[in-house]
Amino acid sequence: MKRLSVGPMKPTTREVRVLVATVLLWAGGLPPGAGVKLGPAQAGAQEAVAIVNGEVHTVAGPVIPGGTVVMERGVITAVGRDVAIPEGARIIDATGKVVTPGLLDSNTHLGVVEISAYQGTSDGASANDRMTAAFNVAEGINPNSTLIPVTRVEGITCAVVAPAPGASLIAGTSALITLGGSRLPEMVVKTPVAMYAVLGERGAGYQGGARPLALLRLREAFQDARDYADNRTAFLAGARRAYSLSRLDLEALVPVIRGELPLVLQVHRASDILTALRLKEELGLTLVLSGVGEGWMVAPEIAAAGVPVMTNAISNIPSMEVLGASFENVARMHEAGVTLILSSFDGHNVRNLKQEAGFAVSYGLPHDEALRAVTLTPARVWGVAHRKGSLEAGKVGDVVVWSGDPFEVLTSVEHVFIHGVEISYETRQKALLDKYRSLESRPPWR
C-alpha cells in the first residue's frame, strides 16, 4: 500500500504553455480595480477537465481504482468509476497515477515571511503588546511572495497562514488562503480561522518565566473578554473597570470565549497538554492543540477531550520541554483515537509537508490517515470542509495528479489544479534553473 508505482513526470512543455496562458488569463487578466470581486469558489476555469483512470484517493471514502474526477467551472462535479465526461472537456489520462485533493498545510508563514532574516519582509508576528489577539496576519499577506509558487507546484493548494508568537502569549488570528490567487481579498478563503496562543516555556517566558503566571495571564485575558462582551456599552462609556487588554484585543477574543473561534494553543510537555485540556473545560473553549511533542504520553486524555492535535512527524530531538520527543508520537496518538492534523510549521519548505506525512506513515500512522491529516481533517477543523479537503462533487476543484504515492520523496507532481485551473509551474527557482542550466549560453558572463 505504501509504495505505489512511480511513473514519468510533469506535463509536456506544450501542455504547460497552454496552461500558463490559461492561468494568466484567470489570475492576471482582470485589470486592477475592475470591480469584480471574485471569491475563490467563483474564480475557477471555464474549461471542463476530466482526470481519468487514476487511482483516486477521495479521502471522503474508499480509494477508487481507475477512477475519474471531473471539474467544471472550478468545481468538482463528479467523482467515480463510471462518470459521464462533459463534452469538450480536457482529458488527462491518469493511468498509473494517483489523484488526491490538493494538500492543506495548517500552520505556515506563507506570504508573511520572504527573507526570514530580514525584518522588513516579516509580517507574521506582532511586536506590540497592545495588539496581540487583534493581530490578524491576513492583512500582511503578500500574494506575490515567491514562496507561494514554490509551494503550490508541489501539490499544496491551500494553507493556513498563522501568526507567530510575538510580544505576548496571545499571538493573534490566522487566515486560510488558497495558493491559486494573485490578489489578497480573493485568496483568503477564511479569516479568522483561529486564535493562537502559547503556553509552556515560551508562554511562561512572556510572563515572568513561570508557567502559573502565563496561565493567570491567559485566564485574566479571557475573563476580561467575557466581561467586556457582557458590558460593552458600559466600557465604552468609561464605566467599567480597567482591563488587561486593549479594546481591539478584547473584541478579538469575544468569539473565542463563546467557543465560536477555535483557540490553537501551542503546548509540548505532557503536563502542559493536560493543563491546556483543563483550561478548555474551565473556559468553555473550542481548543486545538499545536506542537504537542509529548502527546503520546497523554494521548488517551487528549482523545477523551475530543481535542484535535496539529503536529509534525519529523521531530525526535529532545529539548527540556520535549524530553519525550519521538518519531512515534503521531502514530501513538492516532492509536489512542486522537484527531490529527499534520503540518510543516514552515514557510520556505511547506513543500516538505508530504515528507511529514510519509514520515508519520513510516513510524506507524496508516497511509489513509496521513492523507486525511493533510486534507480533510484540517478542512473540517478550520471550518472549510464544505469546499475543501476531499474529492467530492460540489467541492472546489483543488486536485493533484501524482506520479505515484504522494508521500514518496521520488514521486513527481504531474498536475496541480486550483479552483479547476491548472496552475503555472513557473517559480523563481525555475527561472534561476533556466538561466543557469547552461553556463555557456551567455558568454558575457565570467
Next chain:
Amino acid sequence: MRLRHSLLGLIVLAVTGCATAQAQGPVPATPTGGPQAGAAGAQSLFPDPFPSTYKPFPSRTTIIRNATVLTGTGQEIRGGSVLLRDGKIAGIGLDLPVPEGAVELDAAGKWVTPGVIDAHSHLGVFPSPGIPAVADGNEATDPNTAEVWAEHSIWPQDPGFGLALAGGVTALHTLPGSANLIGGRSVTVKPVPSRTYQGMKFPGAPHGLKMACGENPKRVYAARGPSTRMGNVAGWRSAFIQAQDYLDRWKQWEAEGADPEKKPTRDLELESLAATLNGDMDAHWHCYRADEMVTALEVAREFGFRIATFEHAVEGYKIRDYLAESGVCALMWPDWWGFKLEAFDGIKENVALVHQAGACAVIHSDDAQIIQFLNLEAAKALRAANEAGIPVTKAEAMAWITLNPARAIGIDHLTGSLEEGKNADVVVWSGDPFSVYTKAEKVFVDGALLFDRSEPDPYLYGDFMLGILPREVIR
C-alpha cells in the same frame, strides 16, 4: 520548527566549507584514495596533543547476503554480498563464500550501503537539549578565533549522536559555527558511545579550519568590524599574512636545527592558520554566494592553502565549473532556501547541477534532525535531477552522502565506500534508502554492529536521556 530558520540563520549556519586540495577534478563516484592533508601526521610541525583514543567495538565476522548493494563508488550490485571481517570490508561481490563461523545475514529485499557521512554537523557542540548551558559551537568573541578547537566543546553525551547512528551515520564532521571569519578547528568523530570526545575521534582524520563568508560574520561583528564583505576579505588576508610570518619563523627554526633554546613562542591562533598554510589541514568555508566562493578561491590561491569544502554552497550551481576545476567539494542542502538573502537563490537542482559538472557534490545536514535521514535528503536531490533531465542513478546519488563527504573531510582512503580494505562502516536498510518508508535496520561501525533496530540500545543516546523515556519507546 518556526524558529528553525531564524536560529539557523543567526547561529548554526556557520558551517565551514573546505575543499580537499588533493582531490583534483572531483568525480562523485570515484574515490581519490590517498590520505588527504596533514591529518596530524608525523611530519607536522604542530602535532595533535589530543589524539584519538577510539578503539573499535567488538565485532564478529559477518556476511550480508542477497542485498541490493550500493557501493558508494557509483556501482549497484543486485543480490550482492558484503563480508565484514576484523573491522574491515573483506569482500564484496555476487558470490562470496561464507567463511566458517561467520554470522550470516540474509538481506533479501534489503539494501546495503556504506555508512552515511555528514560532512557538516554541529552535534556535540550544539547538543540537545538545545539550551545555553551547552551551546558551545560559536566562540563569537572575535572575528578570528582560529585558536579554538571544536572538539573541546563536544559533549559526548549529546543524544544526537545516537540518533544520527540510528539514521545510518557512521562518521560526522563537527565544526565550530559560522559567526567568525575564522571560527577554529573542526573535528571528525564517530557517533559512538564514549565518555570522552577523544574516544569518538576518527583515527586518521585531519582537522579542518572553519571559515565563514558573507552575512554571518558581518552581522555578528557589525559594531566592531568586519561589518562588510570587503571587511571579511581583509580579515582573512590579514590573518594569513601573520600566519605566513609565523610559519616562516617555525620553519626557519627547524631548518636551523630546532634548538630548544631558540624555539619561537607558540601562538594557538597562528598555529591553526600556519597548520593550514603548511597543508596539515584544509579550509572548510561557509559560503553561500557564487561570487564570494570565487573570491575565497582567490584568497586561498594568494596564500597557498587548500579549500576542502564550501559549506552550504547555496549558489554552487552558478559556479560549478569553478568547483570542478578547483576540486573543492560543495556541501549542499537539497531544499533549504530563503532564510537569508544570501540563501534566496537556492534551487533544488543545485546538487544535481554540481554533480553533472563533474564537481564533488555533497549533501550535508547542518542539523540534528536532518542528519538522521540524509538518505531522504539525497532522494530529494535525486528527484530534482530526474525532473530536470539530469541523469543520475541511485548508485551515483548514494555517493553524495557517503564517498563524496568522506573525500570532503579527508577520510575517503579509510571509509565512505564498500571496497576491500576500507573500514567496515556499513548500513543495512529495510529497503530502498531513497524511500521515505525505509529505515536503517543495522549499522556497523568498523565491523561492530552498534545499532540494531530490532534491539534498540538505550545506552546509545547518552547519559542525559537515561531514565527519561520508557525503554520500549524507540526513538
